[in-house]
Amino acid sequence: MPCADHSTIHEEADTYVARIKDPYADQRKFSEAFRSLGLDVELRVIPVSPSAAGEIVSLGGGNAPVNVPIGARKEPADCDLADSGCFMVVTVPAAIKGTPDVVHFELGRPAKPGEPYENSRQSATRPGEPLAGVKVSGRTVDDVLAEVGKHGLSAEFRRVVVHEGGYTVEPLAADQVGGDWIVFKVISTREGVVGLEVTAERQTGLEYAD
Known part of the structure; x- marks a missing residue:
């Protein structure tokens, strides 16, 4: 069935497949079309850091059979979803039809000035991000702040709290931060601002990227 201009949902091999030509414009129609089929599926467009704009940021929800996973891809694979020839293709197992499970797909859009990025765990050193290619993990706060300044950025801080099975940040x-503290990771938070995740000393429970 059509879910918007040039966009369709059809069923094949116990899976619903949707092809959306303009997901930025058609997100509401997309969700409405799935609901009309008895599936609670949402497409969310969220503000993201530069490298994630135009990308499918996340997907989840539902109790899909392991052999029929929830999926999302771009078609063609390397296209820009903002372009007219690019489709977002999502697959949802028919097995969740009529269940209370909510399946969501998140699509990144460029953030407005001052708008927080919702892909808040994105490394600021990956290609396309403000500190692309800069080594930060394992260095002191003073060293990393010097790099931040060179790139015309400002910084916020988060403490890394290591616990059994992982860590949290606060x-x-x-x-409250010493210049000799150790940086674990630097993330993109909003335009012109990065977040330094730090500890007072090097932690054996963390995997530094050095």
Whole structure:
């Protein structure tokens, strides 16, 4: 069935397949079309850091059979979803039809000035990000702040709390951070601002990218 101009949903091999030509414009129609089939499926367009704009940022939800996973891709694979010849293709197992499970797909769009990025765990050193190619993990706060300044950026801080099975991060005021503290990761937070995830000393429970 059609879900918007040049966009369709059809069923094949116990899976619903949707091809959306303009997901930025058609997100509401996309969700409505799936609901009319008895599936609670949402397409969300969220503000993201530069390297994730035009990308399918995340997907999840539902209790899909392992052999019929929830999926999303671009068609052609290397196209820009903002272009007229690019489709977003999503697959949802028919097995979740009529269940209360919500399946969501998130598509990144460029953030407005001052708007927080919702892909908040994106490394600021990956290609396309403000500190692309800069080594930060394992260096001192003073060293990394010098790099941040060179790139015309400002910084916020988060304390890394290591615990059994992983770690969490929590906000930290700048005046609580020592220059000799160790940076674990730097993330993109909003235009012109990066977040330094730090510890007072090097932690054996963290995998530094050095």
